Amino acid sequence: MSVRTVLITGTSSGIGLSTAVAAARDGWRVIATMRDTTRAGPLGTAAREAGVDLEVRALDVTAPASVEECLAGLDRLDALVNNAGSGHVGTLELGSVEDVRAVMEVNFFGVLHVTRAALPLLRASRGRVVTVTSVGGVVGQPFNEAYCAAKFAVEGFMESLAPVAAATGVSVSVVEPGAVASEFVRNVGIGDRVPDPEGPYTAARAAYLERTRGAFADAQSPQDVAGCLVDLLAAERPAFRVQTSDRARAFAALKLKDLDGTAVQDLTRTWVS
Incomplete structure (x- = not known):
C-alpha cells in the first residue's frame, strides 16, 4: 500500500506544528505548509527531536496562486488538514469592516481556496478533509465577532459540503478545540493588560479579557489537539464533528440543545459583566 500523504496548513507553531510531527510519527508523508518558510525553525527542531522527516512548502492560503503552486506536482493526496x-x-464599532474582511479571508476563504484545489486529488484517493474550526464556530463569543463569524461560516460550509463530497468518496470533518495553549493568546493580545481608552466598551472588554485569561491559564495543549486530529485521520468512519476535550464537548452541547438561544446568552453575558 502506498504511503499516505497529508497536507497540513499553518504548521509554523501550535496545533499545526504538533499535528505535522504527530502525523509523521504515525507513518504519514507530511507536507507541512506555512506562509513564511523562514519561520520553519521550530517545526524542524520538533521533527528532529521526534526522529521524523517532513516536507516544508510555502503556502499563503489567501492567495490562490500560492495554493496552486504548493499543490502542483503532488501525484497523491490522502488527507488535507485545514x-x-x-x-x-x-x-x-471599535474596528472596521475591513478588519472583519481580513479575518474572513484567512479563516474562511483561505479554507475554501485550499479545499477546492485539493478535492480532485482527494477524490482519486477517496481521502478526507479535516478542518480545524473552534468552539467559537458553534457558540458566538463576546469580542470575537469577526473570528466567530468566520468559524461559523466554515462550519456551515463544511456541514453542507460533507454529503456532496461523500457522494464522490471524500469524507469531511470539522474539529472544535476550546482554549489551546499556543501563540494564539499572544497574537490576539489576550495577555495584554494595558487598559483601553475610556469608552462605552471599556468595562465589558476588561471583564472579557480577565475571564479569558483564566480560561487560557487552564488550556489544552497543542499536542492533545494533534492527537485528536491524527486519530481522526486514521478513523475508518470519521465523524463529521469532533470536539477535542470534555470542556469543548460541554460547551458545544450547550449550543446544540439551546433552541431559542437563552442558555448561550445567559452564559456569555456573564463574560462581560
Missing part, C-alpha cells in the same frame, strides 16, 4: 487561521479580539 489548520491555518488567525484570531481577532474586538468589536465592530
Whole structure:
C-alpha cells in the first residue's frame, strides 16, 4: 500500500506544528505548509527531536496562486488538514469592516481556496478533509465577532459540503478545540493588560479579557489537539464533528440543545459583566 500523504496548513507553531510531527510519527508523508518558510525553525527542531522527516512548502492560503503552486506536482493526496487561521479580539464599532474582511479571508476563504484545489486529488484517493474550526464556530463569543463569524461560516460550509463530497468518496470533518495553549493568546493580545481608552466598551472588554485569561491559564495543549486530529485521520468512519476535550464537548452541547438561544446568552453575558 502506498504511503499516505497529508497536507497540513499553518504548521509554523501550535496545533499545526504538533499535528505535522504527530502525523509523521504515525507513518504519514507530511507536507507541512506555512506562509513564511523562514519561520520553519521550530517545526524542524520538533521533527528532529521526534526522529521524523517532513516536507516544508510555502503556502499563503489567501492567495490562490500560492495554493496552486504548493499543490502542483503532488501525484497523491490522502488527507488535507485545514489548520491555518488567525484570531481577532474586538468589536465592530471599535474596528472596521475591513478588519472583519481580513479575518474572513484567512479563516474562511483561505479554507475554501485550499479545499477546492485539493478535492480532485482527494477524490482519486477517496481521502478526507479535516478542518480545524473552534468552539467559537458553534457558540458566538463576546469580542470575537469577526473570528466567530468566520468559524461559523466554515462550519456551515463544511456541514453542507460533507454529503456532496461523500457522494464522490471524500469524507469531511470539522474539529472544535476550546482554549489551546499556543501563540494564539499572544497574537490576539489576550495577555495584554494595558487598559483601553475610556469608552462605552471599556468595562465589558476588561471583564472579557480577565475571564479569558483564566480560561487560557487552564488550556489544552497543542499536542492533545494533534492527537485528536491524527486519530481522526486514521478513523475508518470519521465523524463529521469532533470536539477535542470534555470542556469543548460541554460547551458545544450547550449550543446544540439551546433552541431559542437563552442558555448561550445567559452564559456569555456573564463574560462581560
